[in-house]
Amino acid sequence: GKLDNQTSMTPRLADSILDSGKCLLPTLGDSIRGHEVLLEGLMEHWVQSGGSRSGVPIT
Numbered sequence: 001g002k003l004d005n006q007t008s009m010t011p012r013l014a015d016s017i018l019d020s021g022k023c024l025l026p027t028l029g030d031s032i033r034g035h036e037v038l039l040e041g042l043m044e045h046w047v048q049s050g051g052s053r054s055g056v057p058i059t
Contacts, residue, residue, distance in 0.1 A: 016023040026034070039056070046056045 013023045
């Protein structure tokens with residue numbers, strides 16, 4: 001499949017929210033869970049590479 005650029009997704013999402021109050025974005029809870037998985041993996045790699053568990057330098 002083809003992934004849309006953010007610039008093409010934003011108008012559709014905004015229209016959907018304004019028209020119906022809904023859109024196909026994940027819920028906040030789903031987004032948090034997905035980010036937790038990512039951040040846990042980054043933290044594990046960071047610590048195994050000699051970094052401190054107090055934080056991961058993400059830019």
